[in-house]
Structures are given as structure tokens and as C-alpha cells.
Amino acid sequence: MSGHGKTSPAAFAAYGAAGLLYCWLALRFNFVCDDAFISYRYSAKLAAGGGLAFDAVRAVPVEGYSNLLWVVLLSLFERAGADITLAARVLSAGAGLLLLVGTLRLAERRIGLGPSGLFATGLFLASLPAFGLWATGGLATMPAALAAFGVLWALHAYEGSPKLRLAACAAVSAVLLRADGVGYVGLILLGTLAGTGGRAMRAVATTAAAAGAALFAQALWRHGYYGEWVPNTAKIKAAFTTARLHRGLLYTGALIIAMPALALGAGFGLRKWREGPRPLLLSAALLLFGSLGYATWVGGDFMPFGRFLVPALPAVALLFAWGWSRLSPKPAWALTSLCLLASIAESFDRGPVPEGLRSALHFRQDREFQTEVARWAEMKRNAAAWDLWGRAIAKETSPGESMILGGIGAIGYRALALTIYDTYGLVTPEVAAHTEPIVGASPGHDVRVQNDFFLRPEILSELPSRPTYLGAQVGLARPLAPGEAAPEWLLTPFPSDEYLERLAQHLATSYGVRLETISRPLSPEDGFPEDSVLRLLRLHYD
Numbered sequence: 195m196s197g198h199g200k201t202s203p204a205a206f207a208a209y210g211a212a213g214l215l216y217c218w219l220a221l222r223f224n225f226v227c228d229d230a231f232i233s234y235r236y237s238a239k240l241a242a243g244g245g246l247a248f249d250a251v252r253a254v255p256v257e258g259y260s261n262l263l264w265v266v267l268l269s270l271f272e273r274a275g276a277d278i279t280l281a282a283r284v285l286s287a288g289a290g291l292l293l294l295v296g297t298l299r300l301a302e303r304r305i306g307l308g309p310s311g312l313f314a315t316g317l318f319l320a321s322l323p324a325f326g327l328w329a330t331g332g333l334a335t336m337p338a339a340l341a342a343f344g345v346l347w348a349l350h351a352y353e354g355s356p357k358l359r360l361a362a363c364a365a366v367s368a369v370l371l372r373a374d375g376v377g378y379v380g381l382i383l384l385g386t387l388a389g390t391g392g393r394a395m396r397a398v399a400t401t402a403a404a405a406g407a408a409l410f411a412q413a414l415w416r417h418g419y420y421g422e423w424v425p426n427t428a429k430i431k432a433a434f435t436t437a438r439l440h441r442g443l444l445y446t447g448a449l450i451i452a453m454p455a456l457a458l459g460a461g462f463g464l465r466k467w468r469e470g471p472r473p474l475l476l477s478a479a480l481l482l483f484g485s486l487g488y489a490t491w492v493g494g495d496f497m498p499f500g501r502f503l504v505p506a507l508p509a510v511a512l513l514f515a516w517g518w519s520r521l522s523p524k525p526a527w528a529l530t531s532l533c534l535l536a537s538i539a540e541s542f543d544r545g546p547v548p549e550g551l552r553s554a555l556h557f558r559q560d561r562e563f564q565t566e567v568a569r570w571a572e573m574k575r576n577a578a579a580w581d582l583w584g585r586a587i588a589k590e591t592s593p594g595e596s597m598i599l600g601g602i603g604a605i606g607y608r609a610l611a612l613t614i615y616d617t618y619g620l621v622t623p624e625v626a627a628h629t630e631p632i633v634g635a636s637p638g639h640d641v642r643v644q645n646d647f648f649l650r651p652e653i654l655s656e657l658p659s660r661p662t663y664l665g666a667q668v669g670l671a672r673p674l675a676p677g678e679a680a681p682e683w684l685l686t687p688f689p690s691d692e693y694l695e696r697l698a699q700h701l702a703t704s705y706g707v708r709l710e711t712i713s714r715p716l717s718p719e720d721g722f723p724e725d726s727v728l729r730l731l732r733l734h735y736d
Contacts, residue, residue: 204309212316219326225574230332231603241272258621263370264334301515319511321537324499341368356397362404385480389473438493444557445494455533463513478509494637543567584608595662664731708734
């Protein structure tokens, strides 16, 4: 089953329809998450000649990112003076469009789909909420998925004549774009080997060697540059516990009921997989189930709509394409309509699954239940607010000063001269070295310390400098009027004077540190909202 002829006008129309739906949902979800700004800070420091370091004050830098190639690529835009937040989204959205077109072209070549099947498969993939949401976000999610798909394409698009150079380059890119990219490549290679009965051994071995060489070279470079064999992010997020496994199971279940099209598409595709292009379908199946297993093993992800599943979405679409091709027209279109309606409804927080069932699979255990769309909306709002806070903090602090923070991304990027001590430990290795995972956390947030952790004598002795500020916040200089809605950038009200007095007494008694509250009005002429004020909690070591 193959289609090597020229693509017909009707097929081009199917490609266009899928592309339009993809662009619509990408614009609907357009955002930059706060974690992306962590990579942007590394890119900015690299572009300025400061190397791949989050803070220049450390004698040995810390690898607080997991996407080396993405950081290096974005540093080129930073050096050229481009808006890196826009460049990252454009690159990501472009990668998603290429991924969509490549998936349809592979289904056309290897499954033999005609225009109707291409139309159905394109709408199926483009409508998946995870595909539209992670078209942007600012992370390397979609480019890494495209690189992994490049391996699948190179090994399966040419009917027994794999393109080894393309497969090797795609595998290397996947490894360098994401720390877990080697896992996705491995799943594709395993499926290819099993599906061909060993006939693709040379292609699989060549691709595996390229991926392994990239992984080994990066590990050697990391050890030489950072003095570690794994990123600091892995130390914080990757340790296995039974609590994480339980949460990962909840996470996987929650994703399936949030995107039932995944189960429907894969289920129909696997019904008669032995009759089709077995190496391709087996690779797709292993990529899907392996990704689900990986997400479960690491305890899930606090971000919305299954970020770890994005590399497997083209695989689900290929399984859907095969299942669609084995059905008669009426059932095939009924399946397509069901998947499409469920996915579009979920993208607008109107999914078919009752909230009671969703909340039973609640996996973000340090907060109240949220739908995936609500989680996205909160992340978008938080990142925009912290971006504002970062500009205010940069304006009112001096180079060489330091601050204890939880949300370090946008604030860290806007306040590049500020040294940051991260309560989640992503860029502050002292956190992982002196704490244990907490119970009842959100995925990726299993390790966290209170701000005064950094004032302990044994921790202070390890830090490159004493913290200058306990924290900072942008808020309103006046109370909200009756019935007045809080502005988007006002995440929480200022703490009361009574709370600050108790905090000051605690710091003085426990650590001998004096706390000073400093308020700085922010001017609309500098791009800040009306009646906004920055409040800094300055520490004095008398």
C-alpha cells in the first residue's frame, strides 16, 4: 500500500483544511509558559558572551535546562536583537505545521490514503488539543517532536530504502533538543526492528549509533562544563518513587479522558494492524504506548494537555489513518466526527467527560482540581504577570544583588543581572542536596523549600553570596473598589502588615536577619500599569 504519485488537487485541499484548523487552534492557545523563560535566560547569557550559565556568580555553572540545541538556536535570535519570545513561538508553530504535513504525506505514501482519508486524518491530528496548545508555549516540545518524526519518516517513507543520513541527523537533533529525546528515538527503532524481523538492522544500528554518539558527546561536554553527568533538572524531577508512579497513573488516565480521540484513533488503528505496513504501524504503536509509559513512570507533568505525549501524536494519527482506511465510509466518517467534536469541545473546556470523573483522577496534588484548559489559562496569566514583575525588579535592583524566588523564568529573563536562588531547585543545586521529595506535590514540583531555607547557616555557607531579597511582588497601591475586577497581573494581594511583622520577628529570632519592606511606585510612562507598585523584602545581615 503506497502512494508515490503526484498529490492531487483534492489531496492538497485536505492538507490545506488541516493546516487551517491547526493554525486556528495554535492562535487560540498562543502563549509562553514561565519555564520557557529559563531557557531564554541561558540563551541571553550565551548571546552576551557569558556562556551557558544561569548565574555568573557561581564558580561552576548549573545546567538548569534540558534542551541544549534549543537554547543555542535561540541565542542566535537573541544576538540578532530579535524578540526571543516571538521567535520561539514562530519556530515551534512552524515545526508543528511541518509535522502535520509530514504525517499526512507519510500516510499518503505508506497507507495509500486518498483525499477523503487525508482530510479525515488531517482534521484528527490538527484538532487534538495537545497539538494545538504545544504549537506555541515557547519550549522545544514541537521541534523535538518533529525531529523524532524525522527518524520515523527516514526509516519508513521509502519502502525498504531508508535514508540513513536523514535518520541519523534527525536522531541527533532529537537527542540534543530534549533530554528525553533519545527515548522517543529508541521506541521508533525498536518498533522498526521488530516490524521488519531484523531486515532493517543496518538502518536501525546506524541511527542508534548516531543517537548514542550524540548522547555520549553531550554527556562528556556536560561533565567538562558543568561537572555533572546529568542535568540538574533531572536530579530534581527524575527520581522514581511509588508516589510518583501512582500520580503518573492518574496523569495518564486524566489525559485519556481529556483527549478520548487518542484512545479511539489508536484502538481502531490497531484492530487489523497485521494487514497493513507492519513496521510503520508497530513503530507508531510502540511510540504511543512507550510515551504513555514514560509519562507514567516520571509521575506526569504539571503542564496542560500531555506535553510528554506530543512526539507520539503523529503516531496516533497514523494508526487512525490505517483504521480509517479499513472501515466503510459511514463508520469511518462517524469515527472522524466523534473524534473531531470531542477534541474541539475539549479545546474550549467543553469536553464530554463529567467533572466528577475528571476530579477523581486529580494528579496536581498541591492545588485544587483544574481542567487542562484552566491550567493553560493560569499558566499564561502567571507568565505574563511575572514578565511584568521581572521588568519592575530589574528597574529597582542593582547588579550583584540576589533574590529568593519560586517562579524564576520570566523574572529571571527580564532581570538578567540579578542572581536568583530557586526554591524549586532547578538552577540552585543546594536545594536537591539538602531536601527530600515532598508528599502530595504536582508533577515536576516534588522538591521545594521555603524561602528561609536559604538563610540557614549551613546553606548560606554554600551559596556564592548572601541573598539580598527574600522576595518581591508587584501589586496595587490602593484597595480594589467595590465590584472592581482584579487586573491580570495582580496574582495575589500584598501580605498584611501583621503577617510581615510576624515574618520579621521569625527571621530576627531564627537567623539574626532584619527584614525591611521597600515600596517603589511604578510609572505608566515606563510601561507599567496605573497604580502599580513594587514591594521588595530586603534582608539586612547586621
